[in-house]
Amino acid sequence: MRLIISSMLAGLCIAIGSAAYCACGSAVIGAILFAAGLLTICYYGFHLYTGRVGYAQNLTDAKNLGIMLVGNLFGAFAGGLLVAWAATSFSNIVSSALLFIQIKNTLSLPAIFLRAIMCGVSVFLAVDIYKEKRSVLGVLFFVPLFILCGWEHCIADMAYMAIAGLPMEPLRFGLVVLGNTIGALAFRALKGVANETINT
Numbered sequence: 001m002r003l004i005i006s007s008m009l010a011g012l013c014i015a016i017g018s019a020a021y022c023a024c025g026s027a028v029i030g031a032i033l034f035a036a037g038l039l040t041i042c043y044y045g046f047h048l049y050t051g052r053v054g055y056a057q058n059l060t061d062a063k064n065l066g067i068m069l070v071g072n073l074f075g076a077f078a079g080g081l082l083v084a085w086a087a088t089s090f091s092n093i094v095s096s097a098l099l100f101i102q103i104k105n106t107l108s109l110p111a112i113f114l115r116a117i118m119c120g121v122s123v124f125l126a127v128d129i130y131k132e133k134r135s136v137l138g139v140l141f142f143v144p145l146f147i148l149c150g151w152e153h154c155i156a157d158m159a160y161m162a163i164a165g166l167p168m169e170p171l172r173f174g175l176v177v178l179g180n181t182i183g184a185l186a187f188r189a190l191k192g193v194a195n196e197t198i199n200t
Helices: 002-023 027-044 048-053 057-085 091-104 109-131 137-148 154-164 171-200
Strands: none
Touching: 002 027, 002 057, 002 091, 002 154, 027 048, 027 109, 027 137, 048 109, 048 154, 048 171, 057 091, 057 154, 091 154, 091 171, 109 137, 109 171, 154 171
């Protein structure tokens, strides 16, 4: 039960960050404000799929990650709906989210997959630096970085869909989840190889 609640709260935090990005007239300021979502998740120890999938090692981890992903998506969707319902005086939130989803639905499949991989790498780095160095600098740099580059984050995309009231095509969304997963796992594996090489 704790995992489910923690996962939903993580999704809600991402939805709040996504709303801030949609509401902000400046892309740079919006991207920085988006980082508040992941920063909150790190500080409170909430379970975010994209922040933890890179550390998966066994079937138990895979099972927990599945629960985590469902909880994240539910929390992001519910948070996105709340944002949309409360957005009457800030209609640019909804219009911005709608534009984001429309653009995502026009991207080629290879492009959306590669963008998702790069996002997976970025989120892993943000979280890993926080875990290893006890520093928020990874979050403050890598989160705005992936936002400004237009890279795809599956939980944020769910929030955008809920705010916009428009879904991404299922295949595209599936590729985002897969790309986020591969990006995080691949970077951690390569980091391990690099560390072994340095230590030998």
